[in-house]
Every structure is written in structure tokens, then in C-alpha cells.
Amino acid sequence: MRYSRAFIPTLKEVPKDATMPSHILMLRAGYARMVGAGIYELLPLGTRVLHKIEKIVREEMDAAGAQELLMPTFLPGEYFKESGRWELYGPTLLRIKDRKGGEYHLGPTHEEIVTDLVRREVKSYRQLPLNLYQIQNKYRDEPRPRAGLLRCREFIMKDAYSFDVSDEAALASYQQMHDSYHRIFQRLGLEYRVVEADSGAIGGKQSAEFQVLAQTGEDWIVACDECDYAANVEIARRGPVAGAEPDPSKMLPVEKVETPNTHTIEEVVAFFGPDVTAAQTLKSLVYLASDEIVLAVVRGDHEINEIGLARQLGVDALLLASDAAVKEATNTEIGFVGPVDFGGRIIADPDAVSVLNAITGAGETPYHLKNVNHGRDYTAEVLSIRQATSGDPCPNCNGTLQLYRGIEGGHIFVLGTHYSDKMNATFLDEEGDSHPIVMGCYGIGVTRLIAAIIEQHHDEEGIRWPVHVAPYQVIVTPIGKDEEPLTKATEIYETLRDQGIEALLDDRSERPGVKFKDADLLGIPLRITVGSRGLKQGTVELKKRIEAESEDVPAADIVSATQAALAALRS
Numbered sequence: 371m372r373y374s375r376a377f378i379p380t381l382k383e384v385p386k387d388a389t390m391p392s393h394i395l396m397l398r399a400g401y402a403r404m405v406g407a408g409i410y411e412l413l414p415l416g417t418r419v420l421h422k423i424e425k426i427v428r429e430e431m432d433a434a435g436a437q438e439l440l441m442p443t444f445l446p447g448e449y450f451k452e453s454g455r456w457e458l459y460g461p462t463l464l465r466i467k468d469r470k471g472g473e474y475h476l477g478p479t480h481e482e483i484v485t486d487l488v489r490r491e492v493k494s495y496r497q498l499p500l501n502l503y504q505i506q507n508k509y510r511d512e513p514r515p516r517a518g519l520l521r522c523r524e525f526i527m528k529d530a531y532s533f534d535v536s537d538e539a540a541l542a543s544y545q546q547m548h549d550s551y552h553r554i555f556q557r558l559g560l561e562y563r564v565v566e567a568d569s570g571a572i573g574g575k576q577s578a579e580f581q582v583l584a585q586t587g588e589d590w591i592v593a594c595d596e597c598d599y600a601a602n603v604e605i606a607r608r609g610p611v612a613g614a615e616p617d618p619s620k621m622l623p624v625e626k627v628e629t630p631n632t633h634t635i636e637e638v639v640a641f642f643g644p645d646v647t648a649a650q651t652l653k654s655l656v657y658l659a660s661d662e663i664v665l666a667v668v669r670g671d672h673e674i675n676e677i678g679l680a681r682q683l684g685v686d687a688l689l690l691a692s693d694a695a696v697k698e699a700t701n702t703e704i705g706f707v708g709p710v711d712f713g714g715r716i717i718a719d720p721d722a723v724s725v726l727n728a729i730t731g732a733g734e735t736p737y738h739l740k741n742v743n744h745g746r747d748y749t750a751e752v753l754s755i756r757q758a759t760s761g762d763p764c765p766n767c768n769g770t771l772q773l774y775r776g777i778e779g780g781h782i783f784v785l786g787t788h789y790s791d792k793m794n795a796t797f798l799d800e801e802g803d804s805h806p807i808v809m810g811c812y813g814i815g816v817t818r819l820i821a822a823i824i825e826q827h828h829d830e831e832g833i834r835w836p837v838h839v840a841p842y843q844v845i846v847t848p849i850g851k852d853e854e855p856l857t858k859a860t861e862i863y864e865t866l867r868d869q870g871i872e873a874l875l876d877d878r879s880e881r882p883g884v885k886f887k888d889a890d891l892l893g894i895p896l897r898i899t900v901g902s903r904g905l906k907q908g909t910v911e912l913k914k915r916i917e918a919e920s921e922d923v924p925a926a927d928i929v930s931a932t933q934a935a936l937a938a939l940r941s
């Protein structure tokens with residue numbers, strides 16, 4: 371492509387409202403434009419990247435035996451009504467009425483539609499296993515679409531669905547997708563972790579998220595520095611922690627202090643002055659576990675792992691008590707609750723009980739207690755109930771957990787018979803007995819991955835595409851006013867193209883500085899610079915986007931040098 375003819379509308383200024391690097395760079399480098407809130411158009415460069423990602427996804431899905439199909443995005447409401455998700459999705463589902471008043475919606479995901487297809491067409495165990503996938507636009511009316519392509523209302527997803535005769539067979543299909551996803555994320559040049567996940571609203575049994583590590587990600591995960599263990603902080607386990615009891619000889623007498631307007635840990639720390647940190651305070655939260663009132667106590671700088679707490683209490687769900695419920699149960703306002711003289715079950719984290727001379731709510735508004743110690747002033751059941759964080763021991767090995775931020779790039783689930791039961795999707799076994807089909811589903815946020823790759827691969831100057839997904843592999847940049855560099859650059863460009871290398875020829879009559887800045891902004895992995903001075907010695911410059919220095923290459927060898935450099939970038 372000749373740059374002078376290419377539609378690459380770059381911007382000099384950082385667009386208003388864009389804060390994420392990927393959002394800023396996709397707009398500045400002319401990859402995308404916003405049409406409405408959470409609705410984007412991909413321009414030619416963005417579309418080339420999209421096609422590169424899609425190609426890798428298709429190759430790996432096909433290699434795993436999955437078959438591509440294309441379901442509609444405009445869907446009759448009856449299928450989601452059958453599964454119950456017409457109600458469950460609430461305002462996130464984009465609903466449409468047709469001219470006859472019929473209820474329709476745009477597809478946020480396609481479990482029901484594909485289950486309907488399979489229940490009509492699959493009758494026998496002989497037709498299973500089956501894995502069907504598509505790459506297609508999806509619609510979710512996000513309450514706060516933001517961050518460019520990371521959270522959109524219209525986006526492109528690869529969604530696959532597996533159908534099997536048994537739980538074991540379904541697990542094998544799940545494992546196969548697990549392996550395929552590893553290959554996809556590796557080929558995309560992403561640093562990522564596979565994370566045990568809560569299956570949330572989809573209602574499954576086993577699931578994993580493929581989290582792309584990025585400073586700007588909205589999910590918090592912990593991952594072991596030694597083994598494969600990784601999990602969302604909400605559900606992460608950690609190795610055993612011995613809650614050492616405080617030393618009685620160092621305990622000071624309890625003091626009650628009037629502390630008006632101190633409802634949060636930050637306010638308490640500010641009130642008690644510069645010598646006090648959140649780690650010396652205790653956070654006490656009142657929960658309703660079934661009908662029981664439970665006080666959960668963690669160190670002030672820690673967060674409660676509510677899912678872990680519910681699991682340890684043996685209940686399905688915990689409810690954080692409302693202001694009114696706390697007042698009724700403790701006669702105290704939220705913020706002043708504490709474990710001393712609490713008239714109910716207390717569960718404290720090992721790190722909380724080992725705090726010496728802690729500051730806690732006094733159980734009376736508006737007071738706090740200083741010098742509270744476990745064993746002397748209150749007793750609690752000691753259970754590990756806080757969220758994991760950096761420095762915690764790994765639950766699976768002797769390694770240490772590190773805290774990361776991640777962007778969810780892929781998500782795989784064993785669905786079991788959740789949808790096939792609701793929609794009566796069955797098959798006949800060898801004996802002619804009917805059984806529900808066992809399902810799995812597997813998503814990849816394709817447009818989101820464009821942004822996630824940029825979040826991981828950029829610098830101050832612009833994007834640094836991994837070569838497999840770059841819109842062009844090489845930009846050929848003639849500089850100077852003479853005719854010769856342009857003639858030579860055009861010749862190199864045409865030879866590269868003949869060799870199957872995707873090249874962009876910067877034939878614009880711009881100053882070298884402008885051309886170099888744009889090449890860096892666009893993020894093309896290799897730049898070949900052709901100037902009069904070099905040509906006098908018979909050389910041109912070859913520069914990798916990820917390296918500061920360029921090298922002089924004999925003009926006659928530039929094509930083989932380019933091929934070698936691309937091969938090095940690919941490995």
C-alpha cells in the first residue's frame with residue numbers, strides 16, 4: 371500500500387475522554403473511530419489487525435476439529451425466554467420490537483440459538499461430539515461503555531459451543547479448547563495467565579479465564595511466581611498462614627476514644643494520626659449467612675474474600691448487612707462495629723488476630739477502642755477469609771503469589787446440561803435411551819484483544835505490534851527531496867510485495883521527522899529507510915520498532931535482511 375493513497379487519519383492531539391493507552395493510540399494512529407458510546411468503526415489498519423487475529427483464531431479452532439458456522443445476530447426473543455435469560459439479562463439485553471410487535475433482541479452470546487439448532491438436527495450419539503463456532507458481532511448494553519475497544523456495546527467475539535454424550539467427554543472437549551487457547555494467546559504474542567474463575571451468570575461447573583496482563587486491566591488476579599496457579603483475587607486461595615497470637619507482655623490497656631465521623635478505615639487512620647497505619651486497625655463487617663449474623667474481621671489493609679467466607683460457612687451466598695440490619699443487630703452504626711463484646715459468631719483472619727494493640731470499632735457510636743488484642747479482649751474462630759495479595763504463599767507449591775491486573779481475553783466453561791435440560795436437547799444412546807447433551811462454551815473477545823495487545827505492546831511513541839498481528843510487516847521510508855531514494859524505495863517495496871511481505875511505502879512528501887514519527891505511532895515492526903547519503907555507499911537502513919538502533923544493510927541484500935529480521939521477530 372502506498373501511504374499517499376492509504377486511509378490513515380492520524381491525530382496529533384490525545385483525544386478527549388481517552389485515558390487507556392490502547393484507546394488513545396487506536397484513535398491517534400488512525401486504527402479506529404467512535405460512532406457512539408461504546409460503538410466503534412475499525413478503519414483499514416484496524417481491520418487488517420482484526421483479520422490477522424481472526425486468522426490465528428480460525429486456524430487453531432479448525433485444528434481442534436471445531437467447525438465454523440454463522441448464526442444471526444438479530445434473534446427472536448423466544449429462545450432466551452425458554453432459558454430464562456430474557457429476564458436474567460435485564461437492561462444489558464438490547465431488545466427490539468418488529469413492525470408486528472414481535473419481541474426480538476440482538477445476540478449477546480448464542481447458547482440458546484446453537485442449542486436450538488442442535489436439538490433439531492442431532493438425534494443420535496453417532497453425531498457427537500460436535501464443536502461449532504462463529505466469529506461475529508455481539509451486543510451488550512453496558513451501563514458504562516468505556517476504554518475504547520476494551521468495553522463496547524458492539525464488539526466481535528469468537529464463540530464456540532461443544533456438545534458431548536457425557537461429563538467425561540465434555541471435560542475432554544473443554545481440555546482441548548484449553549490447549550487451543552494457549553496456542554492462540556501464545557501466537558498473538560500476549561503475556562497472559564490462566565485463571566480459575568467464578569462462572570458467574572452463565573451457570574456452569576468448571577471455567578477458566580485467559581487474562582492478558584496489563585497495568586490498565588480492570589480485573590485483579592494473583593499468580594504464583596513458581597507454578598501455574600492463578601486466580602481472581604475474589605476467589606484466590608493462599609497457602610496456610612499461621613496466625614501468631616500477640617505477645618501478652620506487650621499488650622497495653624484498652625482505651626475507648628471518641629471518634630466522630632470515622633466510618634472508613636482511611637478516616638480512622640487519619641483520625642489517629644501519622645503513626646497509625648491501616649495494618650494496625652481491624653475491619654469488622656457484619657454478614658447475614660442464611661439466618662445467622664456473623665462478624666467477619668480482617669486487618670484494615672486487607673479485603674474480605676466473600677466467596678471464600680461463604681464456602682467456609684457452608685452457605686451459598688452471604689449478604690452484607692444493611693445499615694438498618696447492623697443497627698438492629700449491634701445497636702451500632704456501620705463503622706463503629708467491633709469484635710469486643712460482640713454478641714454473636716466472630717470469624718477472624720489469621721492476620722487480624724495477630725495484630726498487637728489493634729484499633730477497632732467500639733461497638734458503640736461514635737467510639738473506637740485502642741489496644742485491642744485477640745485472646746485477651748475477644749475470641750474468634752480463626753479462618754483464612756481475606757483476599758490474597760502480593761507476598762502471600764501459593765496454595766499449591768512453595769512459591770509466592772504476585773498481584774497483577776488483567777484484561778479478560780478469553781473465557782471457557784463446562785456448561786453441563788444447564789441449557790440442554792431447559793431446552794430439551796437430547797440424544798439417543800446405543801441402547802436407544804434418551805439423555806441430555808452435555809455442553810461447553812468458549813469465548814474470545816476478538817476486538818478486545820486488539821486493544822489488549824496494544825496495552826501490552828506500546829511505548830511513548832506509539833504501538834509496537836507483534837509481527838504476527840501487525841497490519842503491515844514493513845514500512846519503506848524514502849527520505850529527502852531527490853528522486854533517487856523514492857525510486858529505490860519503490861523498487862524495494864515492490865520486491866518485498868513479490869516475496870509475500872506486507873509492506874507500506876511512505877511516498878508522502880513529508881519531512882523525515884514526520885515520517886519516522888508516524889511509522890513509530892502506527893507500530894509497524896520493521897522500517898527500511900532509504901536516503902541519498904546511504905545510497906551513495908550502496909546502503910539502506912533497517913530498524914526494528916522495538917529497538918532504538920538501526921543497522922546499515924547493503925541495498926542489494928535488503929530483501930533477505932528483511933526476511934531474516936522478520937523471522938527473528940516471529941521466533
Ligand SMILES: [Zn+2]
Pocket residue numbers: 594595596597598599764765766767768769770
Ligand atoms: Zn505455586
